[in-house]
Amino acid sequence: xxxxxxxxxxxxxxxxxxxxxxxxxxxxxxxxxxxxxxxxxxxxxxxxxxxxxxxxxxxxxxxxxxxxxxxxxxxxxxxxxxxxxxxxxxxxxxxxxxxxxxxxxxxxxxxxxxxxxxxxxxxxxxxxxxxxxxxxxxxxxxxxxxxxxxxxxxxxxxxxxxxxxxxxxxxxxxxxxxxxxxxxxxxxxxxxxxxxxxxxxxxxxxxxxxxxxxxxxxxxxxxxxxxxxxxxxxxxxxxxxxxxxxxxxxxxxxxxxxxxxxxxxxxxxxxxxxxxxxxxxxxxxxxxxxxxxxxxxxxxxxxxxxxxxxxxxxxxxxxxxxxxxxxxxxxxxxxxxxxxxxxxxxxxxxxxxxxxxxxxxxxxxxxxxxxxxxxxxxxxxxxxxxxxxxxxxxxxxxxxxxxxxxxxxxxxxxxxxxxxxxxxxxxxxxxxxxxxxxxxxxxxxxxxxxxxxxxxxxxxxxxxxxxxxxxxxxxxxxxxxxxxxxxxxxxxxxxxxxxxxxxxxxxxxxxxxxxxxxxxxxxxxxxxxxxxxxxxxxxxxxxxxxxxxxxxxxxxxxxxxxxxxxxxxxxxxxxxxxxxxxxxxxxxxxxxxxxxxxxxxxxxxxxxxxxxxxxxxxxxxxxxxxxxxxxxxxxxxxxxxxxxxxxxxxxxxxxxxxxxxxxxxxxxxxxxxxxxxxxxxxxxxxxxxxxxxxxxxxxxxxxxxxxxxxxxxxxxxxxxxxxxxxxxxxxxxxxxxxxxxxxxxxxxxxxxxxxxxxxxxxxxxxxxxxxxxxxxxxxxxxxxxxxxxxxxxxxxxxxxxxxxxxxxxxxxxxxxxxxxxxxxxxxxxxxxxxxxxxxxxxxxxxxxxxxxxxxxxxxxxxxxxxxxxxxxxxxxxxxxxxxxxxxxxxxxxxxxxxxxxxxx
DNA sequence: AAGAAAAAAAAA
Ligand SMILES: [Fe+3]
Numbered sequence: 001x002x003x004x005x006x007x008x009x010x011x012x013x014x015x016x017x018x019x020x021x022x023x024x025x026x027x028x029x030x031x032x033x034x035x036x037x038x039x040x041x042x043x044x045x046x047x048x049x050x051x052x053x054x055x056x057x058x059x060x061x062x063x064x065x066x067x068x069x070x071x072x073x074x075x076x077x078x079x080x081x082x083x084x085x086x087x088x089x090x091x092x093x094x095x096x097x098x099x100x101x102x103x104x105x106x107x108x109x110x111x112x113x114x115x116x117x118x119x120x121x122x123x124x125x126x127x128x129x130x131x132x133x134x135x136x137x138x139x140x141x142x143x144x145x146x147x148x149x150x151x152x153x154x155x156x157x158x159x160x161x162x163x164x165x166x167x168x169x170x171x172x173x174x175x176x177x178x179x180x181x182x183x184x185x186x187x188x189x190x191x192x193x194x195x196x197x198x199x200x201x202x203x204x205x206x207x208x209x210x211x212x213x214x215x216x217x218x219x220x221x222x223x224x225x226x227x228x229x230x231x232x233x234x235x236x237x238x239x240x241x242x243x244x245x246x247x248x249x250x251x252x253x254x255x256x257x258x259x260x261x262x263x264x265x266x267x268x269x270x271x272x273x274x275x276x277x278x279x280x281x282x283x284x285x286x287x288x289x290x291x292x293x294x295x296x297x298x299x300x301x302x303x304x305x306x307x308x309x310x311x312x313x314x315x316x317x318x319x320x321x322x323x324x325x326x327x328x329x330x331x332x333x334x335x336x337x338x339x340x341x342x343x344x345x346x347x348x349x350x351x352x353x354x355x356x357x358x359x360x361x362x363x364x365x366x367x368x369x370x371x372x373x374x375x376x377x378x379x380x381x382x383x384x385x386x387x388x389x390x391x392x393x394x395x396x397x398x399x400x401x402x403x404x405x406x407x408x409x410x411x412x413x414x415x416x417x418x419x420x421x422x423x424x425x426x427x428x429x430x431x432x433x434x435x436x437x438x439x440x441x442x443x444x445x446x447x448x449x450x451x452x453x454x455x456x457x458x459x460x461x462x463x464x465x466x467x468x469x470x471x472x473x474x475x476x477x478x479x480x481x482x483x484x485x486x487x488x489x490x491x492x493x494x495x496x497x498x499x500x501x502x503x504x505x506x507x508x509x510x511x512x513x514x515x516x517x518x519x520x521x522x523x524x525x526x527x528x529x530x531x532x533x534x535x536x537x538x539x540x541x542x543x544x545x546x547x548x549x550x551x552x553x554x555x556x557x558x559x560x561x562x563x564x565x566x567x568x569x570x571x572x573x574x575x576x577x578x579x580x581x582x583x584x585x586x587x588x589x590x591x592x593x594x595x596x597x598x599x600x601x602x603x604x605x606x607x608x609x610x611x612x613x614x615x616x617x618x619x620x621x622x623x624x625x626x627x628x629x630x631x632x633x634x635x636x637x638x639x640x641x642x643x644x645x646x647x648x649x650x651x652x653x654x655x656x657x658x659x660x661x662x663x664x665x666x667x668x669x670x671x672x673x674x675x676x677x678x679x680x681x682x683x684x685x686x687x688x689x690x691x692x693x694x695x696x697x698x699x700x701x702x703x704x705x706x707x708x709x710x711x712x713x714x715x716x717x718x719x720x721x722x723x724x725x726x727x728x729x730x731x732x733x734x735x736x737x738x739x740x741x742x743x744x745x746x747x748x749x750x751x752x753x754x755x756x757x758x759x760x761x762x763x764x765x766x767x768x769x770x771x772x773x774x775x776x777x778x779x780x781x782x783x784x785x786x787x788x789x790x791x792x793x794x795x796x797x798x799x800x801x802x803x804x805x806x807x808x809x810x811x812x813x814x815x816x817x818x819x820x821x822x823x824x825x826x827x828x829x830x831x832x833x834x835x836x837x838x839x840x841x842x843x844x845x846x847x848x849x850x851x852x853x854x855x856x857x858x859x860x861x862x863x864x865x866x867x868x869x870x871x872x873x874x875x876x877x878x879x880x881x882x883x884x885x886x887x888x889x890x891x892x893x894x895x896x897x898x899x900x901x902x903x904x
Numbered sequence: 905a906a907g908a909a910a911a912a913a914a915a916a
Contacts, residue, residue, distance in 0.1 A: 016916090018915090145916085146915095146916080147916095206916085209916060210915090210916055211916095212916085213915080213916040214916085325908095325909070325910090326908085326909060326910080327909090327910075357910075357911090358910065358911055358912070359910095401911095413909090413910060413911090414910090415909095415910050415911065416910090416911095418910095419911085424911095446908095446909090448909095451909095561906095561907070562905085562906065562907070563906090563907075564905095564906090584907085584908095585907075585908060585909085586907095619907060619908080620907050620908055621907085621908070623907095623908085624908090682905090686905070686906095687905065687906065687907095688906095689905080689906090690905045690906035690907095691905090691906060691907055692907090775911080775912075777910080777911070778910060778911070779909065779910055779911085782906085783906080825908095825909095827906070829906095830906095852912090852913075853913055853914085854912050854913060855912085857913095858912085861912090
């Protein structure tokens with residue numbers, strides 16, 4: 001083998017060799033490696049994000065082209081023997097030791113091609129050169145493009161292979177240097193700049209690789225087409241890349257200038273105080289954190305969008321991602337943003353609005369705005385998008401949640417953003433999606449300790465990447481607000497902490513490099529409330545209270561803490577002759593949604609007096625986001641913030657007259673005596689002790705409410721929250737359980753801290769536990785759950801339950817949706833398996849075969865439960881976690897109930 | 905004794 005390669009044999013290495021039939025014109029069974037590298041480099045250079053890395057486009061092109069240098073190895077080339085580069089390597093050997101081309105790439109870049117790559121690196125203003133470890137950080141970023149970071153160090157190459165390979169690696173580097181002619185990159189004086197480059201480069205590489213690997217956009221060419229590699233790049237790759245980026249929906253979208261709130265929301269005539277404040281408040285110049293605490297109904301979402309637009313218009317951000325705690329709220333927010341998002345951009349731009357969560361493609365609204373896949377023809381999509389008011393999402397961005405994060409405007413679950421700071425595959429793509437955008441997190445108060453800690457990590461990461469964030473919340477405790485602010489400032493490398501002192505509510509906290517500013521805000525006129533608190537400690541009093549209100553024709557709700565209590569109370573009230581509705585999460589989704597619709601119709605804004613005369617017994621499902629209004633409200637004791645949330649459902653709307661005219665919330669709770677014994681809560685509310693683990697928090701909540709006797713909003717809210725959160729006030733009898741709960745919280749925090757990515761470690765295997773067997777989750781589950789899909793045998797076939805409830809779901813193309821609408825989630829210890837009779841085995845297998853692979857294969861995660869109709873309703877059968885027989889009863893009114901079989 | 909909530913595969 002020669003030391004240097006002078007012929008054209010380099011062009012025979014393949015980079016891709018899986019031709020798809022539909023591709024434009026198939027003239028080659030493989031795509032030369034050099035062509036692919038140049039394709040991807042061209043995409044990277046032309047992506048709008050490339051401007052934010054602080055590199056010259058020639059330097060960037062060079063770095064990113066090298067991402068697949070590891071594909072030169074015999075190990076990789078032998079994967080498709082028909083395409084083996086005989087011109088270079090001679091005959092294809094029968095056996096090759098397999099290795100990963102990302103790790104091989106890192107080794108080639110960091111060791112074998114060190115000298116050849118030297119011209120890429122130069123000295124900084126102080127004359128300091130690149131250190132080997134600094135260089136390695138760059139190579140790790142481009143080489144680790146398979147979803148997780150690579151480690152190199154150990155040389156896995158056989159000596160013979162290395163000898164064979166090195167000349168081609170050297171030649172490849174020479175060819176690329178000749179094309180890009182990069183000026184040397186000055187060494188970095190500040191570690192944080194290099195770290196930011198490393199993370200951003202890693203994300204950009206993968207993003208460009210995904211686009212550049214799409215065959216419809218980059219049809220395979222022949223080795224002779226890259227004989228002039230430079231010509232290929234300038235005349236071919238760059239043009240293709242330009243078109244591909246347009247088709248992907250990632251062409252630059254120009255931000256419109258901010259011209260006042262009225263431009264964004266023409267339908268809002270009078271702006272609320274919080275909106276007015278954020279329209280004019282002066283923001284810090286650098287990355288900014290804005291924490292907005294205000295009541296529901298204050299218009300804080302619009303206020304946040306105004307702030308986001310201002311940050312974008314001043315050049316701080318290129319887009320927006322809105323994160324919500326649930327898929328349902330994300331879907332609703334998508335609809336709201338659909339009206340406004342185009343005004344954030346100039347009319348000539350074509351920004352996409354994407355929905356990012358696990359079930360986005362089941363949302364009809366989102367699917368309806370997806371552009372047709374314009375892989376082959378990008379004129380169709382242009383047409384649809386010309387209307388500047390039209391909502392649109394490119395097919396490429398809309399097809400998957402990681403890509404959805406890359407859209408100019410995204411809406412999704414917070415989990416999608418949190419995965420950017422967890423060691424999950426392609427976390428860097430999520431980071432790239434969030435980088436440079438305003439991260440808007442709604443309902444920030446709703447997070448448990450585990451998610452709070454992830455949120456802290458996300459803010460730190462986002463700030464370090466130069467991003468701004470807006471957090472929306474009801475009242476946060478001071479310590480939580482302080483934590484979030486500190487995290488953001490740590491990301492900005494501001495070690496000195498800023499003290500927050502303001503106890504006003506509503507409140508806006510503005511945080512930047514120079515410190516924090518707290519801006520109290522007036523409450524929206526008409527939102528102030530004064531609700532009397534009445535405590536009752538025996539069930540019969542509450543029952544009487546409810547019956548009495550119902551007899552007067554009032555809209556009554558009782559929020560109970562456990563599903564079993566919901567069902568028990570509902571049945572007890574029915575026995576007294578009341579008309580009762582039941583609402584909780586243990587229903588097949590199709591039935592739950594039907595109940596939700598009815599609840600909204602009766603108790604929402606448009607319910608008539610006749611509709612409203614009804615009793616609703618519900619679990620925590622009505623606590624959040626549903627716009628409901630009751631004349632009379634009861635609730636089981638819960639932590640203070642939740643009681644306040646629930647109280648928000650009392651007389652929420654403007655109504656001319658009410659059958660019961662009294663601003664009072666009735667709390668079912670043991671009396672908060674001065675020296676409660678350990679059974680204080682469980683004696684009255686046995687289930688509650690298991691749901692809300694800290695009895696001291698419950699006790700303080702009850703005590704504070706009893707002492708104040710009212711919930712006055714907004715001025716009393718902070719006080720209520722802070723006093724209930726005062727952990728120094730724990731009575732002896734509750735000490736043990738309270739400590740235990742606190743320990744659980746600490747453990748959850750610890751688990752999150754162990755899981756999250758360490759920004760400062762860079763994109764290395766050391767940045768987190770990347771190699772762990774178990775999937776790392778965005779939420780901590782205290783106990784395992786199973787997903788039960790309800791099915792019914794009909795005509796020898798298993799039908800999803802939902803298809804029998806709604807005929808529109810009975811058609812084949814709705815099958816996937818029908819199955820997800822037939823799901824109920826239950827604790828695994830109550831139901832762990834559903835046996836199938838021999839005669840039904842085949843039909844069940846046929847049904848499961850229609851499920852996606854992971855649903856089908858995770859047999860203990862996804863159960864198919866067959867229901868059959870009996871005189872007492874729908875019944876089924878299964879085993880609980882201990883393998884004991886259980887009977888299942890499903891009812892559209894009460895939901896899914898499991899009972900251990902009585903041994904006669 | 906136990907609420908509600910999300911994720912998820914391949915292949916770059
Ligand atoms: Fe690649």
